[in-house]
Amino acid sequence: MTESSELGTFLRDRRARKRPQDAGLGATTRRRVPGLRREELALLAGVSTAYYTRLEQGQCLTASPGVLDALARALDLNDAERAHLHDLARPARGPARTFRGETAHPRIRQLLAAVGSTPALVLGRRHDVLAWNSLGHALLAGHLDADSPRTTARRPCLPRMLFLDRHTRELYVDWPDEVRTCVAYLRLVAGRHRGDRALAALIGELAMKSPEFAEQWSRRQVRDCTFGTKHFHHPLVGPLSLEYEMLRLPDRPDQQLALYSAAPGSPAQAALRLLTDLVHEEDHSRASSRSAAEVGGGR
Known part of the structure; x- marks a missing residue:
């Protein structure tokens, strides 16, 4: 799909969702399609x-930020949808290309x-x-090798795991909600990085x-996942509800630091x-095994 058609499709989708009565236009029984008519949205946006x-038809390749903001206000877009609208209206930087592999800085x-x-x-843009x-x-x-993120070929991808890995599907108590959030985030990133072939x-x-x-992607939802609560059913410790925060790294804005925490005194x-205790025991056991192997190999 071309840039202009992506923008037009997004505008048509959001226009169809906007009820005339919510825009102060009053309901009518003569509408053949749901939502606002083009002339009504144009009037609201000035x-x-x-x-x-x-x-909307892709015949105009440029739109000023002011016009886009006016359309966003008329359509009652949230912050993520507004940003997505601006991303879709921004010309892509050259042809599609493969971005260099992302790495986590040693400091992180x-x-x-x-x-x-x-x-x-630490998560990359995808x-x-x-x-x-x-x-x-x-x-x-x-269930995965702890060292797998260090090599591109073996690196885990959370969206791929969510949909294609049985263990990950079973990990989330509300898997459908996790799916909606994941797809909406990918839609936002896809608009921001339209030239990313890997994405x-x-x-x-x-x-x-x-x-x-595929079903969720067709809904064209957009969401930026920056904080919230995730409910897990962990195979080792059982039910687990954790708050999460996604912090963008200042020098690498496409990367995020994800942190999980539990409410004090909660189950x-x-x-x-x-x-944590189980992890420490495993780490200690692994370190002891390595030490024994080194001593044995040095004889």
């Missing part, structure tokens, strides 16, 4: 019907190790896991292999402490 029609890896009692991981600490690994993907390939793969993904805090 632009001509001809101009808006060209914009050091930070992850320092917050060992908090599940933490929510590839670039690094995690032992507790982050144990929380989200204990396009990921979306294509999931659409082919997962009917649930989740007790479960997280148990998981």
